[in-house]
Amino acid sequence: AQSVTQLGSHVSVSEGALVLLRCNYSSSVPPYLFWYVQYPNQGLQLLLKYTSAATLVKGINGFEAEFKKSETSFHLTKPSAHMSDAAEYFCAGGGRRNEKLTFGTGTRLTIIP
Amino acid sequence: DAGITQSPRHKVTETGTPVTLRCHQTENHRYMYWYRQDPGHGLRLIHYSYGVKDTDKGEVSDGYSVSRSKTEDFLLTLESATSSQTSVYFCAISEGTGSSGELFFGEGSRLTVL
Numbered sequence: 434a435q436s437v438t439q440l441g442s443h444v445s446v447s448e449g450a451l452v453l454l455r456c457n458y459s460s461s462v463p464p465y466l467f468w469y470v471q472y473p474n475q476g477l478q479l480l481l482k483y484t485s486a487a488t489l490v491k492g493i494n495g496f497e498a499e500f501k502k503s504e505t506s507f508h509l510t511k512p513s514a515h516m517s518d519a520a521e522y523f524c525a526g527g528g529r530r531n532e533k534l535t536f537g538t539g540t541r542l543t544i545i546p
Numbered sequence: 547d548a549g550i551t552q553s554p555r556h557k558v559t560e561t562g563t564p565v566t567l568r569c570h571q572t573e574n575h576r577y578m579y580w581y582r583q584d585p586g587h588g589l590r591l592i593h594y595s596y597g598v599k600d601t602d603k604g605e606v607s608d609g610y611s612v613s614r615s616k617t618e619d620f621l622l623t624l625e626s627a628t629s630s631q632t633s634v635y636f637c638a639i640s641e642g643t644g645s646s647g648e649l650f651f652g653e654g655s656r657l658t659v660l
Contacts, residue, residue, distance in 0.1 A: 439588075442586070465647075467648070467649075469649075474653075474654075475653055475654075476550075476636055476638075476651030476652050476653050476654055477589075477636070477638075477649070477651045478651065479648050479649070482648065523588060523589065527647070533579075533591055533594065533604065534591075534647070534649065536581075536588040536589040536590070537588055538586060538587060538588040539588045
């Protein structure tokens with residue numbers, strides 16, 4: 434079964450700085466990969482998803498992620514952090530079409546003014 | 547926003563009492579899921595449903611049961627609540643699975659078992 438690992442449970446960046454949240458997956462088959470964001474006291478919402486059509490995936494709010502098969506990674510980036518980006522971010526993956534998604538343990542992003 | 551309503555949103559109960567959480571959707575999606583969210587564990591799947599009366603276990607199903615008698619409703623029951631079941635519970639729905647299986651989440655139900 435697919436598994437995902439998020440490196441760093443807490444990440445702090447200054448407003449305007451690059452955001453980099455790391456996610457690695459483990460699977461021998463082409464994965465289905467997603468990034469979700471959770472704002473305080475809310476449910477998760479989809480940021481972006483990898484569908485094998487392109488290795489660089491653009492999502493909402495200026496976020497993007499690059500699928501790198503050689504590194505089994507799907508890191509999330511944003512060139513310039515905004516205060517409103519403060520939230521918890523979850524990477525999720527599945528290895529086969531009907532396989533249920535597995536979520537990473539989450540990374541809490543703090544933006545320093 | 548996806549039409550997903552969870553009830554109750556907050557509940558405090560005592561060990562040994564039964565608890566039922568309800569998820570109601572207005573999207574007519576086939577798949578429905580119950581997750582629990584705990585610090586350090588992310589989201590873990592408890593049970594899911596792929597149609598009316600069709601349900602299956604997830605990775606942390608012990609102590610939980612589910613029922614789906616209508617497309618729009620998915621109930622999660624704790625027959626005899628324990629303190630280890632203190633958590634935030636999320637319902638999610640999707641049209642499909644795999645790459646097409648984008649999940650839409652409810653706002654969560656916070657359960658405290660004393």
